[in-house]
Amino acid sequence: TRLHGAFGTGADAAPFTGVLVIAPHGSGKSQRLRLAANLSFDRFDATPLLKRAKTPPKAKSALTAEIALTAKDARIGSVWTQRFLLDAAFDHRLIVRALNFHAAGALVALRGMRAASGAITRAKLLVAGPDAARALALLPDPGVLPAGLRANRLLKSRFGAEIVASGSADKLATGAVLHLGAMRVAASPTVNLTAYTARGPVSLRAPDANAVLRSFGYQAGLSWPGPGSIGLRANFTAAPNHFALPNFILSFGALTASGRLTLDTQGTLPLLTGVIDADTLALPSGARLLALANSAMGKIDIQLPSIKARRIEMNGTEISDDTVIDLDLAHAEPKLPPVLS
Numbered sequence: 001t002r003l004h005g006a007f008g009t010g011a012d013a014a015p016f017t018g019v020l021v022i023a024p025h026g027s028g029k030s031q032r033l034r035l036a037a038n039l040s041f042d043r044f045d046a047t048p049l050l051k052r053a054k055t056p057p058k059a060k061s062a063l064t065a066e067i068a069l070t071a072k073d074a075r076i077g078s079v080w081t082q083r084f085l086l087d088a089a090f091d092h093r094l095i096v097r098a099l100n101f102h103a104a105g106a107l108v109a110l111r112g113m114r115a116a117s118g119a120i121t122r123a124k125l126l127v128a129g130p131d132a133a134r135a136l137a138l139l140p141d142p143g144v145l146p147a148g149l150r151a152n153r154l155l156k157s158r159f160g161a162e163i164v165a166s167g168s169a170d171k172l173a174t175g176a177v178l179h180l181g182a183m184r185v186a187a188s189p190t191v192n193l194t195a196y197t198a199r200g201p202v203s204l205r206a207p208d209a210n211a212v213l214r215s216f217g218y219q220a221g222l223s224w225p226g227p228g229s230i231g232l233r234a235n236f237t238a239a240p241n242h243f244a245l246p247n248f249i250l251s252f253g254a255l256t257a258s259g260r261l262t263l264d265t266q267g268t269l270p271l272l273t274g275v276i277d278a279d280t281l282a283l284p285s286g287a288r289l290l291a292l293a294n295s296a297m298g299k300i301d302i303q304l305p306s307i308k309a310r311r312i313e314m315n316g317t318e319i320s321d322d323t324v325i326d327l328d329l330a331h332a333e334p335k336l337p338p339v340l341s
Contacts, residue, residue, distance in 0.1 A: 007044065016041045025064060032091075033063045041071040046086060050076060052094040064091045079103055079138060106135040121166060128160040132180055135159070153215040157181030169193040174200075182207050189236070199237040206230040209253035223316040224284040226254025241266040245274075254282035254313060271301045271330070281309035281323075289314075293329060301330040 003020050006013040018039035025034035046069075067088050074084035081101035088096050099110040106129030113122045129135050133155035157180055165174045172191040178184070189200030206212055209230045213220035234248035244262040261274035283289055296302065307325040311318060 003039075007039075007041070012045070014041050014044045016044075035063060035065040036067075037065070038068045039070070041069070042073065044069070044071040044074045044084065046071075046074045046076050046084065049086070049088070049094065050096070050099075052090070065089065074101065076101075076103075081108075104135045104137045105129045105131055106138065108138065123165045125163045126161070130158050131156060132159040154180060154183070154212070165191075170195070183212070183230075187236075189238075195239070197237070197239045200235065202232070202234055202236050204230060204232040219284075219288075220253075224254075224314075225252055225282050226313070226316060228253040252282075254280055254316075256280050267301075269299065269301050271303065273303045276304060276307045278307065278309040279311065281307070281312045283312065283314045285315050296329055303328055303330050 001019050003018045004015070006015050008014055016039045018037060021036040023034055025032050067086070067090075069084075069086040069088075071084040072082065074081050081103040083100070083102050085098065085100040086096065087098035088094055095112075096110065097112055099108070101108055106127055109124075109126045111122075111124045127135065127138075133151075136155070159178070159180045161176070161178045163174060163176045165172050167173045170192050172193060173188075174191055175186075175188040177186045183204070183206040185202070185204050187200060187202040189198040189202075191198045207229050209225050209228055210220040212230060213225065228251065230253075231251040232248065234245045234250075237244045237246065242262070242264055244260070246260050247258070248261070249258045250256070255278065257276050257278035259274060259276040261272065261276075264271045264273075284292075304325075304327040307327055309323045309325070310321060312320040312323055
């Protein structure tokens with residue numbers, strides 16, 4: 001009791017106080033030495049400990065440990081956190097059972113349990129805060145998001161994200177819900193962490209399609225995309241260099257459509273292919289439509305040979321019905337039917 005010490009050496013040593021208990025555990029050949037510690041720091045670098053959580057299993061140690069560690073300020077990589085709590089156990093590897101901290105204006109709470117086989121029997125991650133853009137600093141590499149998306153006004157909203165998971169690494173059942181302002185995204189895929197694949201249902205809801213478009217800098221209103229919300233229900237599959245919606249139902253303002261889409265990124269340019277069946281295909285003005293098509297040239301190949309529309313609206317005015325469009329933006333000038341150009 002009343003233990004005093006330091007973690008680390010030299011200028012990096014972090015003083016702590018706490019309680020330490022060491023006692024034998026088990027009997028016979030399975031007897032091991034058990035260590036239980038409750039340590040409190042003012043400032044602490046948790047990066048080395050959390051890196052150990054990724055260490056592959058090695059030969060079992062004769063020592064098992066239960067550690068509860070708290071710190072007023074703690075560093076994880078390049079991020080400084082406050083009110084840090086780590087509850088962990090280890091023998092030959094570190095298993096994080098609970099991790100809490102406040103950083104970048106957000107609360108992060110992780111709870112997890114592992115079976116003896118290594119499978120995750122129960123895990124939950126919660127992240128919430130008043131400003132999603134500020135919380136992006138918690139990502140290992142914020143550069144994975146396009147600069148335009150990081151600057152989006154939607155990200156200045158209050159947010160909350162929850163992920164739950166259970167199962168083995170090659171068949172992990174997950175559920176995720178994200179609230180961003182008035183937008184809600186939900187998914188419950190089965191994930192294979194060894195093959196980096198996932199598949200399952202996904203849905204998205206937002207009450208105002210115009211507000212979402214304006215947040216990306218596009219002109220939007222009653223003429224286009226028209227009054228209405230955003231609603232998406234789909235199944236998806238994801239793998240390295242491949243993402244697909246084998247079936248989807250979408251409403252976006254006045255646009256209502258269903259179909260299937262596939263995005264492959266293995267080639268020189270990303271390739272989007274698929275089939276779309278629209279009840280109402282709501283389009284912006286011809287000039288803006290061609291500007292969007294030209295801006296996509298050299299960035300993505302689009303091959304949608306069958307876009308069926310029972311009604312086509314341009315800027316809120318019906319211009320065609322029962323139309324089939326063959327859209328090809330693959331290394332060529334945009335091919336649009338005369339009525340759209």
